[in-house]
């Protein structure tokens with residue numbers, strides 16, 4: 570059985586739980602404890618993931634770390650419909666484009682703001698919130714005219730961008746000036762086999 574090293578409140582690990590649920594793949598969760606904002610890992614975990622981060626996936630002999638790599642691997646290996654990772658070159662490129670946003674402005678903006686507010690990570694909250702706003706503007710430019718990020722169906726691009734956008738309120742970032750993004754959050758939550766994580770119900774700051 571697949572093993573996923575994760576934690577309930579990790580949005581990056583939640584991306585993997587979402588795709589595993591959409592693909593209806595059973596797996597075992599191995600929780601990684603957090604202390605002072607850092608994962609408590611030992612040398613055996615560093616053999617699996619030299620960055621010491623979560624998520625990490627073990628599938629037989631295959632060991633992969635990083636949400637982008639794991640989403641891509643699972644979609645290529647297990648999604649026979651090619652729905653979550655389209656093979657058409659343009660749509661494939663569009664998926665990669667949004668995965669890039671997820672690892673850049675979403676991570677350094679929305680992820681960072683939430684980590685500072687919720688988990689006491691050191692950092693500049695206002696700078697993170699500014700970058701978060703830029704990420705939401707880029708998403709809005711697509712989502713005010715199209716339902717999903719890359720083509721007419723949801724893909725791993727939507728999965729990769731969803732968690733920290735849905736958790737924006739936890740970093741005191743207001744999504745309400747972005748109606749296309751709000752509509753997309755609701756559509757994403759309505760997908761078959763959607764699973765939540767604590768906090769993804771709230772869209773706006775308190």
Ligand SMILES: N[C@@H](CCC(=O)N[C@@H](CS)C(=O)NCC(=O)O)C(=O)O
Nearest residue numbers: 579580581607608622623624635636
């Ligand atoms: N680029 C990585 C980032 C992973 C990441 O930021 N993981 C966080 C939890 S969401 C983590 O492990 N933080 C604790 C640490 O670095 O010790 C991915 O997409 O998986």
